[in-house]
Amino acid sequence: xxxxxxxxxxxxxxxxxxxxxxxxxxxxxxxxxxxxxxxxxxxxxxxxxxxxxxxxxxxxxxxxxxxxxxxxxxxxxxxxxxxxxxxxxxxxxxxxxxxxxxxxxxxxxxxxxxxxxxxxxxxxxxxxxxxxxxxxxxxxxxxxxxxxxxxxxxxxxxxxxxxxxxxxxxxxxxxxxxxxxxxxxxxxxxxxxxxxxxxxxxxxx
Amino acid sequence: xxxxxxxxxxxxxxxxxxxxxxxxxxxxxxxxxxxxxxxxxxxxxxxxxxxxxxxxxxxxxxxxxxxxxxxxxxxxxxxxxxxxxxxxxxxxxxxxxxxxxxxxxxxxxxxxxxxxxxxxxxxxxxxxxxxxxxxxxxxxxxxxxxxxxxxxxxxxxxxxxxxxxxxxxxxxxxxxxxxxxxxxxxxxxxxxxxxxxxxxxxxxx
DNA sequence: CAATGTGAACTTCTTCACAGCG
DNA sequence: CGCTGTGAAGAAGTTCACATTG
Numbered sequence: 001x002x003x004x005x006x007x008x009x010x011x012x013x014x015x016x017x018x019x020x021x022x023x024x025x026x027x028x029x030x031x032x033x034x035x036x037x038x039x040x041x042x043x044x045x046x047x048x049x050x051x052x053x054x055x056x057x058x059x060x061x062x063x064x065x066x067x068x069x070x071x072x073x074x075x076x077x078x079x080x081x082x083x084x085x086x087x088x089x090x091x092x093x094x095x096x097x098x099x100x101x102x103x104x105x106x107x108x109x110x111x112x113x114x115x116x117x118x119x120x121x122x123x124x125x126x127x128x129x130x131x132x133x134x135x136x137x138x139x140x141x142x143x144x145x146x147x148x149x150x151x152x153x154x155x156x157x158x159x160x161x162x163x164x165x166x167x168x169x170x171x172x173x174x175x176x177x178x179x180x181x182x183x184x185x186x187x188x189x190x191x192x193x194x195x196x197x198x199x200x201x202x203x204x205x
Numbered sequence: 206x207x208x209x210x211x212x213x214x215x216x217x218x219x220x221x222x223x224x225x226x227x228x229x230x231x232x233x234x235x236x237x238x239x240x241x242x243x244x245x246x247x248x249x250x251x252x253x254x255x256x257x258x259x260x261x262x263x264x265x266x267x268x269x270x271x272x273x274x275x276x277x278x279x280x281x282x283x284x285x286x287x288x289x290x291x292x293x294x295x296x297x298x299x300x301x302x303x304x305x306x307x308x309x310x311x312x313x314x315x316x317x318x319x320x321x322x323x324x325x326x327x328x329x330x331x332x333x334x335x336x337x338x339x340x341x342x343x344x345x346x347x348x349x350x351x352x353x354x355x356x357x358x359x360x361x362x363x364x365x366x367x368x369x370x371x372x373x374x375x376x377x378x379x380x381x382x383x384x385x386x387x388x389x390x391x392x393x394x395x396x397x398x399x400x401x402x403x404x405x406x407x408x409x410x
Numbered sequence: 411c412a413a414t415g416t417g418a419a420c421t422t423c424t425t426c427a428c429a430g431c432g
Numbered sequence: 433c434g435c436t437g438t439g440a441a442g443a444a445g446t447t448c449a450c451a452t453t454g
Contacts, residue, residue: 205347
C-alpha cells in the first residue's frame with residue numbers, strides 16, 4: 001500500500017467528483033487515468049489493492065466508486081483540524097473552502113502574535129500557542145496544520161503531539177521529528193522550486 | 206537520477222546552510238542523514254550520483270559541499286519567477302523571503318481581479334492575466350508559480366507555456382497538461398490532507 | 411581507524427499481457 | 433466483444449556490506 005498509490009486514489013476521487021457533477025455514469029480506467037495523468041493499468045492496480053469495484057467489459061460506476069474511495073481514504077467522517085500559525089499561509093488555508101467541503105473542519109486556531117490573539121477568523125477566536133492544552137480541551141482536533149516559522153515548528157509539533165494530535169500537515173521548511181504513531185506530511189515549496197530548478201538547469205538560457 | 210534523490214539533495218542543502226551558520230566545518234553522512242530524516246548510506250548514494258565530495262575517514266566539508274549542491278541543483282544562478290494569481294496564497298508566497306534568498310525572484314505578478322490590477326505588491330505592479338505576453342516582454346520569467354482557482358489553472362498554464370515558461374509550480378488542485386520540455390511540480394494540499402486521513406482512518410476514535 | 415564510495419542484494423513500484431467475465 | 437482484475441516480468445529505488453583511503 002504505497003504512499004504514491006494513496007495519493008493517486010485522492011486524485012481519482014477528485015476526478016470522479018468533477019465527473020459526477022457532469023452526469024457521467026460510467027468511467028473506464030483509461031479515462032480516469034487520462035484525467036489524472038497516469039495509465040489505465042495503474043488505475044486498475046491501485047483500485048484492486050482494495051477490492052474489485054468495476055464491471056468487466058464496462059468500467060466503473062462513478063457514484064459508487066466515489067463512495068468507496070471516500071471510505072478507503074477515511075473521508076466519510078469529519079476531521080477536526082487545528083491550525084497553528086495565523087500568518088499569511090494560515091489565512092489562505094482558513095479561507096480555502098474545499099478543506100471543509102471534504103470533511104476537514106478547522107476548529108482551533110493558535111498563534112503567538114499578541115496582535116492576532118483574540119481576533120476571529122471565520123468565527124474562530126485565535127488563541128495563544130502556549131495555551132494549546134486549554135484550547136484542545138474545548139475544541140480537540142485529530143489533525144493539525146502547522147504554518148509557523150521554521151524556528152518554531154519543532155516545538156509546536158512537540159506540543160501538538162502532547163495534546164493528542166495524530167497527524168500533522170507541515171508547511172514549515174523543516175523536517176519534523178515525531179514519535180511513532182504520528183503521521184506527518186510535508187508541504188515544502190522550497191524543495192519543489194529547487195527540484196524545478198534542477199530540471200531546468202541545463203535547458204534554460 | 207530519481208525525483209526523490211533530487212528532493213533529498215535540496216534537504217541536504219538546507220541542512221548544510223543551517224549548519225554553516227553555526228560554524229561546523231565537517232559533517233558525516235550519518236549526521237546529515239539525521240537532520241533530514243534519512244540514513245547515512247542514502248546520503249552517500251545520493252551524493253555519489255554526482256561525484257565524490259567527501260574525504261574517507263573524515264566526512265564532508267560543509268562549505269564546499271554546499272557550493273556543489275547549489276551548483277547541482279541549478280541554484281548558482283538567478284531565476285526569474287512570474288506569479289499568476291494574486292489571491293491569499295499568492296500573497297503569502299510574495300511575502301516569503303526565502304524564495305528570493307535562494308535565487309528565485311518574482312518579477313511579474315498577474316491576476317484577473319480588476320480591484321487588484323494596478324496595485325503594487327513588493328513594488329511590483331499587478332497586471333491582467335490577458336496581457337501576459339506584454340508583461341513577459343517587459344519582465345520575462347523562466348519559472349511560474351500558479352496560484353489561481355482550479356477552473357482557471359489549465360488556461361493559465363497554456364498561456365504560460367506560450368510565452369516561454371519552462372517550469373511551473375502549480376498550487377491549484379488540478380493536474381496540468383503541459384507539452385514535453387516543460388516541467389511541472391504539483392503542490393496539492395488536498396492530496397496531502399487526504400493521505401493523512403488515510404493514515405489515520407483506523408487509528409483515531 | 412573512521413567514514414566514504416560503490417557493487418550487489420533486496421525490496422518496492424510500475425508496466426505488461428492476458429485470462430476472466432459481464 | 434470490451435474492459436476489468438491480476439500474476440508475472442521488469443524497472444527503479446533503497447539497503448547493505450565491505451573494500452578503500454586519507
